[in-house]
Amino acid sequence: MNEFECSGDHGALLRACRLVRTFDAGREGLFGPRRKVRAVDGVSFAIMPGEALGLVGESGSGKSTVGNMVSALLAPTEGEVWFEEHRIPDRTLSRSRRKESLSYLRRNLQVIFQDPAGTLNPRLSIGEQVAEPLRIHGEKNARSIRNRVNETLLQVGLNEDMAARYPHELSGGQRQRAVVARALITRPKLIVCDEPTSALDVSIQAQVVNLLGDLKAETGVSYLFISHNLGVVRTVCDRVAVMYLGRIVEEATVDIIFSHPAHPYTKALLDANPVPVPGMKRHSPSLKGEPPSPLEIQPGCRFIERCPRAHERCRRLVPELRPAPGIPSSTPFFHRVACHYPETD
Template structure:
């Protein structure tokens, strides 16, 4: 396994990660390759909430699965606390599974219908050898209560619950092993709008309580507006813009990000709906366009865009964009330029992130305490 230099502020990182899917076409045995994730480099800070957004089929879910090695990358590295998890053996990876947990999009198919809720939540504890039987059951009851369900529900089966309740069960199961990183793959997209807000608020509260690093996959920018610290925008397997949430919403720089912003519905009859301004359909991932992959739909595209691929380059402090004409794009969208003050929730998130970063730095330079309680493990009676 290749050693990687650990950055104390980064807990999880991808370096030029690619994931290809190939099959045999029906005609003449032609080989077709889908570049689901293509050259993504991304660092996730400790204690932050990072949202990854984009249209369906852009590679968000594939990237999420690469981050926890539910899929292996075709090339590139996925670094978790200095270790390339893509290069670990299955037995080595099992030791890290408790640190990296996943909340799936479908709250029904992700739960085994033959297992009770208590058994589903207890399974991670049993697999990782955490606590005895009584301690595990006590932990299950605590987690059910924490996600807003009665501990008495432990003996019931998933089909006896609503979609929102099943997603709460999935969240409790993800928290059971005391993870450091939780990835939610569109965790509220299958829920009613009224339930979405409840689950989002629950995730935000749990993140602060359990000191989690949270990665949210979404296609709706409105969903992650008030709970993410940074936003990465994906298009056809590539990241086209990365920025702090307030900066992105105040002044989106990439034409594709601007189109996503215009697609957010406004709940007011007095505000006219904005047109996305895109032309054509999403290109096939089997044959992505040359140069900038967005140029076939971009209103600002020139011959340069079709000939040369733009690099994801820094255009300000903590801000990256992959566009040859981002300055023109910013000037061409005055209706999207807003300079709102940082919300109280964002200020609180930023203060918490700063505090956690300082704590992590102190822990890194101090002797390890080796306390199990910091990882959320069951305690001895």
């Protein structure tokens, strides 16, 4: 994504532009200088209306930090996030206009977190919690709220009777459906799903994944789907962005990522998938070792110590995210890879 794409309106619902997020890592020694960790380092992507973008990578790659920044739960250290024509946050606006812009964002961008038990208030009924976003955004008609709650519960596969129950009276799958209902109640345009199935039993994961896919088809909602489960991503998403140590190293459609991955890290992730897709060929040896400490990032490619195809050039030059071999640079959102020696098959 170039400078023009970040600043202009190309029909994208959400645009993340050169996002950077640093965190304080304390002092080096007792009296040493304070250190900073770049958890996210120059990430750019776009999500189109009705599209689901999967963000995948190992733990610590920066996926959730990106999700928190695009949903305005965490301010970027550098870079910008645009939701339609709204910049998040836009400090050039007056306080009242900024409040209006944030209210519009909250109504149209919702978040589903990893642990449904931790995101539901044990002291409030399911109906009260599903209705809460409507009340926050000014809906006062009790009958209208009740009808919307019942309609949304049915939409996610829960009976209307569930509205009177409390979280501890529901199964794990039912609690996650309630969380999905709460996210849907304002009829948002985009939902950020942060590992929405990882806390569920395998038998329940498929139900939630199918539900999210059905809701996308029915409502046209877009997703930023954060996950380490490639099987889930393949089911739900249209495109995939692969992150490693704070950067996107490959981005393509789901079909291309799974059939013709160009980056060695993407290939290793596919081969490490515990539930291989039937018929999917193995691309490379299993990924070995652990990512280096983000406090000890060396010049050049961040994947070099784990890469089976590293060359001297990789130690000197940071690979930029560019169109994969054979892809015209003018083709938007097709196949980009940050590797000096990408696969071409």
